[in-house]
Amino acid sequence: MTLRLAKDGEEVRVRKRTRIQSLRERTILDAALEVFSRFGFEGATIDRIAAVAGLSKANLLYYFRRKEDIYLGVLQQILEMWIEPLEAMRAEGDPGAELRAYIGRKIRFSREHPMASRFFAMEILQGAPRLEKVIRSEIRAHVEERAAVVRAWIEKGLIRDIDPYHLFFVIWAATQTYADFSSQISAILGKEGLSARDFARAEETLSDLVVRGLMPE
Amino acid sequence: MTLRLAKDGEEVRVRKRTRIQSLRERTILDAALEVFSRFGFEGATIDRIAAVAGLSKANLLYYFRRKEDIYLGVLQQILEMWIEPLEAMRAEGDPGAELRAYIGRKIRFSREHPMASRFFAMEILQGAPRLEKVIRSEIRAHVEERAAVVRAWIEKGLIRDIDPYHLFFVIWAATQTYADFSSQISAILGKEGLSARDFARAEETLSDLVVRGLMPE
Amino acid sequence: MTLRLAKDGEEVRVRKRTRIQSLRERTILDAALEVFSRFGFEGATIDRIAAVAGLSKANLLYYFRRKEDIYLGVLQQILEMWIEPLEAMRAEGDPGAELRAYIGRKIRFSREHPMASRFFAMEILQGAPRLEKVIRSEIRAHVEERAAVVRAWIEKGLIRDIDPYHLFFVIWAATQTYADFSSQISAILGKEGLSARDFARAEETLSDLVVRGLMPE
Amino acid sequence: MTLRLAKDGEEVRVRKRTRIQSLRERTILDAALEVFSRFGFEGATIDRIAAVAGLSKANLLYYFRRKEDIYLGVLQQILEMWIEPLEAMRAEGDPGAELRAYIGRKIRFSREHPMASRFFAMEILQGAPRLEKVIRSEIRAHVEERAAVVRAWIEKGLIRDIDPYHLFFVIWAATQTYADFSSQISAILGKEGLSARDFARAEETLSDLVVRGLMPE
DNA sequence: GATGAATGAGGCTTCATTCAT
DNA sequence: CATGAATGAAGCCTCATTCAT
Numbered sequence: 065m066t067l068r069l070a071k072d073g074e075e076v077r078v079r080k081r082t083r084i085q086s087l088r089e090r091t092i093l094d095a096a097l098e099v100f101s102r103f104g105f106e107g108a109t110i111d112r113i114a115a116v117a118g119l120s121k122a123n124l125l126y127y128f129r130r131k132e133d134i135y136l137g138v139l140q141q142i143l144e145m146w147i148e149p150l151e152a153m154r155a156e157g158d159p160g161a162e163l164r165a166y167i168g169r170k171i172r173f174s175r176e177h178p179m180a181s182r183f184f185a186m187e188i189l190q191g192a193p194r195l196e197k198v199i200r201s202e203i204r205a206h207v208e209e210r211a212a213v214v215r216a217w218i219e220k221g222l223i224r225d226i227d228p229y230h231l232f233f234v235i236w237a238a239t240q241t242y243a244d245f246s247s248q249i250s251a252i253l254g255k256e257g258l259s260a261r262d263f264a265r266a267e268e269t270l271s272d273l274v275v276r277g278l279m280p281e
Numbered sequence: 282m283t284l285r286l287a288k289d290g291e292e293v294r295v296r297k298r299t300r301i302q303s304l305r306e307r308t309i310l311d312a313a314l315e316v317f318s319r320f321g322f323e324g325a326t327i328d329r330i331a332a333v334a335g336l337s338k339a340n341l342l343y344y345f346r347r348k349e350d351i352y353l354g355v356l357q358q359i360l361e362m363w364i365e366p367l368e369a370m371r372a373e374g375d376p377g378a379e380l381r382a383y384i385g386r387k388i389r390f391s392r393e394h395p396m397a398s399r400f401f402a403m404e405i406l407q408g409a410p411r412l413e414k415v416i417r418s419e420i421r422a423h424v425e426e427r428a429a430v431v432r433a434w435i436e437k438g439l440i441r442d443i444d445p446y447h448l449f450f451v452i453w454a455a456t457q458t459y460a461d462f463s464s465q466i467s468a469i470l471g472k473e474g475l476s477a478r479d480f481a482r483a484e485e486t487l488s489d490l491v492v493r494g495l496m497p498e
Numbered sequence: 499m500t501l502r503l504a505k506d507g508e509e510v511r512v513r514k515r516t517r518i519q520s521l522r523e524r525t526i527l528d529a530a531l532e533v534f535s536r537f538g539f540e541g542a543t544i545d546r547i548a549a550v551a552g553l554s555k556a557n558l559l560y561y562f563r564r565k566e567d568i569y570l571g572v573l574q575q576i577l578e579m580w581i582e583p584l585e586a587m588r589a590e591g592d593p594g595a596e597l598r599a600y601i602g603r604k605i606r607f608s609r610e611h612p613m614a615s616r617f618f619a620m621e622i623l624q625g626a627p628r629l630e631k632v633i634r635s636e637i638r639a640h641v642e643e644r645a646a647v648v649r650a651w652i653e654k655g656l657i658r659d660i661d662p663y664h665l666f667f668v669i670w671a672a673t674q675t676y677a678d679f680s681s682q683i684s685a686i687l688g689k690e691g692l693s694a695r696d697f698a699r700a701e702e703t704l705s706d707l708v709v710r711g712l713m714p715e
Numbered sequence: 716m717t718l719r720l721a722k723d724g725e726e727v728r729v730r731k732r733t734r735i736q737s738l739r740e741r742t743i744l745d746a747a748l749e750v751f752s753r754f755g756f757e758g759a760t761i762d763r764i765a766a767v768a769g770l771s772k773a774n775l776l777y778y779f780r781r782k783e784d785i786y787l788g789v790l791q792q793i794l795e796m797w798i799e800p801l802e803a804m805r806a807e808g809d810p811g812a813e814l815r816a817y818i819g820r821k822i823r824f825s826r827e828h829p830m831a832s833r834f835f836a837m838e839i840l841q842g843a844p845r846l847e848k849v850i851r852s853e854i855r856a857h858v859e860e861r862a863a864v865v866r867a868w869i870e871k872g873l874i875r876d877i878d879p880y881h882l883f884f885v886i887w888a889a890t891q892t893y894a895d896f897s898s899q900i901s902a903i904l905g906k907e908g909l910s911a912r913d914f915a916r917a918e919e920t921l922s923d924l925v926v927r928g929l930m931p932e
Numbered sequence: 933g934a935t936g937a938a939t940g941a942g943g944c945t946t947c948a949t950t951c952a953t
Numbered sequence: 954c955a956t957g958a959a960t961g962a963a964g965c966c967t968c969a970t971t972c973a974t
Contacts, residue, residue: 536841536842537757537841538755538757538758538837538841539755539758540754540755540757540758541755541756541757541758541841616840619836619840619895619896620755620837620840622895622896622898622899623833623836623837623840623895623896624753624754624755624758625753625898626898626899626902629899629902630898630902633899633902633903634902634903634905637902637903638902638903638905641903658923658927660920660923660924661916661920663903663904664916664917664920664921665920665924667889667892667893667896667900667917668885668889668892668920668921668924670892670896671888671889671891671892671896672884672885672888672889674888675884675885675887675888676884678836678839678840679836679839679840679884679887679888681839681842681843681847682839682843682846682850683884685843685846685847685850685851685854685855686850686851686854686855686858686880687880688851688855699878699881700881700884703877703878703881703882703885704881704885706875706877706928707877707882707885707924707925707928707929708924708928709928710875710927710928710930711923711924711925711926711927711928712924712927713927
């Protein structure tokens with residue numbers, strides 16, 4: 065699955081893509097994720113990204129001609145990672161098991177890719193200027209498919225009647241918060257960061273809430 | 282209740298903050314909230330804030346000498362708004378009613394103060410550099426108080442055993458998302474923005490999930 | 499007479515125009531004329547203009563926010579100077595005298611404002627990107643008026659039949675060349691620059707050629 | 716006839732220039748003429764020239780090591796084209812016929828090589844930094860030879876007494892203007908470009924003016 | 933209080949040119 | 954021949970902040 069981030073009709077202007085040296089691209093995108101997720105688009109500087117990537121600024125600009133291109137490059141990748149977990153939820157499965165698994169995948173994503181999650185959050189927080197189109201088309205379609213799965217469960221009486229969309233919004237928010245708001249969470253928990261145990265407990269709490277909360281009466 | 286935003290040992294640089302807050306200060310902070318919440322700290326410019334406030338840049342800087350001061354001024358206010366809803370949750374009340382009411386207050390906040398919510402979210406997303414201290418002290422204490430309330434309910438067998446902190450994290454995330462991520466949500470719903478009905482449905486969905494999910498077996 | 503240099507509908511973005519300190523504007527435009535006329539738009543740097551004007555670059559940019567604005571400011575002025583001499587040619591006058599006077603005014607302009615002439619020449623040489631619209635409207639109308647004068651003379655039998663437009667083109671080229679191509683001219687004359695005498699002789703040569711060349715047979 | 720463009724004592728840096736000029740060099744110089752004449756020296760980029768020439772930038776730089784070299788390469792060629800028409804004017808011929816023929820050749824040059832004309836004009840407009848030396852030596856000598864021809868005519872009473880140099884300046888200006896200032900001329904004529912008819916009329920107007928203007932009384 | 937002027941620092945980007953293969 | 958990589962220098966422009974009135 066590849067989602068295109070169009071920019072006024074243009075393709076994303078990544079430069080080459082050929083040659084072994086487009087290993088550089090990876091390095092750059094990784095560095096960019098680190099910097100963008102921490103400082104936001106405006107707060108990030110090309111200089112800083114270059115420094116993290118271990119390249120000269122001019123060299124970095126040889127691969128991506130504009131800051132925006134780097135940003136879009138990162139966004140593209142994350143977008144795909146964001147949608148993936150949703151795909152696996154199947155109508156044939158047991159609702160409880162399927163939902164627990166989905167929540168598990170989302171929590172794992174927060175634990176393993178917190179920067180990606182924050183990057184994505186920042187983009188949306190600012191009004192999703194570069195994502196809106198994709199969300200309204202591809203992503204919306206993906207979500208609708210999964211909403212249909214939930215509706216099927218409801219019709220079969222496997223779960224209580226609930227708005228599938230808002231169910232997703234709750235799950236997204238409650239899982240992503242462990243990446244996006246981890247600084248607040250760990251501060252409140254009085255820790256320096258979130259441990260595997262914290263994530264496990266988060267997963268358990270949310271899963272229980274959702275699965276029990278959905279049990280038909 | 283007044284929470285102090287310390288800044289690395291310095292005094293809080295917010296200028297006066299007497300009881301009768303200068304009308305201008307209010308105007309400025311409102312404008313600043315609008316601009317910061319949309320563009321982030323780095324993306325916001327004093328010029329833009331001044332324009333929204335209807336002042337000249339120089340005049341604005343007469344009231345707040347540094348960009349950071351404006352930001353802290355806004356943050357200060359929001360911080361208080363953020364904590365308030367939590368206060369009202371009382372141990373004596375019925376858990377279901379209390380939680381529904383709390384969720385209601387949080388959702389209302391998202392509906393009525395989306396910019397404030399986003400401002401706050403952005404700050405935390407960036408690692409809460411200016412908030413960490415306050416969170417680790419005052420806020421944490423506040424939360425602990427309410428966690429005690431939840432624990433009391435659990436002990437009385439009124440609700441199922443659950444980690445109170447994670448319960449809060451879920452509620453915060455799931456309510457705030459309707460402000461912070463509203464661009465994504467409305468895009469997925471195929472709308473141009475969220476209506477009162479959307480918020481009502483969000484509140485209902487979340488409340489049901491939480492309250493039913495917490496019912497003792 | 500004021501000719502507007504529109505820029506995609508926008509007004510020319512000169513900043514203030516108020517206050518005594520818009521004396522700075524004059525200083526800047528003078529400096530800009532000097533630099534642009536020598537190096538062209540691309541070759542000129544804001545730094546250099548600022549240096550000539552005796553201002554810091556940042557200060558200069560306080561008055562004109564973009565290089566283009568400075569350029570347009572200069573162009574605006576020159577445009578008016580360029581048209582002026584044409585105005586005075588009157589149908590009632592004696593053709594010979596009128597033409598000699600016009601040529602005289604044009605030669606004087608080349609002598610007194612060589613930089614303005616070269617600036618104008620450069621703009622047109624590059625395809626008149628910023629002037630085309632004005633030329634096709636206002637300037638064209640001005641020229642047409644004077645062409646009518648020439649036609650009147652022809653009809654009265656005062657001068658030989660000639661295309662008035664091409665007559666103007668010849669006069670413009672032949673007078674402006676003493677400013678625009680002065681480096682070539684003085685090099686060929688083996689001098690270091692053109693003297694008043696050179697200009698006088700140029701004027702005489704051209705005037706004689708034109709006036710005699712137009713005498714009815 | 717070959718005119719050398721010296722560059723501050725250095726050797727001319729144009730690369731080979733053997734009889735069989737590399738096909739590539741021609742391609743490059745043609746592209747360079749196109750780009751330089753449109754954007755000026757500073758405004759032109761090697762990338763753009765390479766693109767027009769259908770080469771990679773690096774490859775282009777293999778043929779000409781510096782931007783300046785490309786420029787000089789173009790200038791060299793144009794210089795020769797510029798002088799040529801002058802050569803043919805002969806003392807033995809009839810002045811009227813000779814002058815008409817010369818004007819015809821110059822007008823034809825403007826029509827057939829407008830970019831070359833503009834390139835040349837730009838160089839001179841900027842003070843002819845790279846041409847001055849050549850002009851003061853070779854070109855000046857060439858012109859002096861032809862001035863002698865004119866003087867011979869004057870002495871024989873075939874034409875009126877006139878300054879031969881200024882006569883040339885007028886002819887050059889008035890013919891080249893149809894290339895250099897064509898954007899202005901066509902704008903004033905309300906056309907999109909100059910047609911063969913326009914050039915014919917230009918030639919006729921100028922020739923008549925000059926020839927009649929020179930007739931002895 | 934209010935504001936016009938001024939500026940240093942820094943950010944993005946372009947570009948000629950060099951280097952290695 | 955050809956070209957992908959790399960880079961230093963410079964140019965335009967933004968912006969927070971200071972200063973003087």
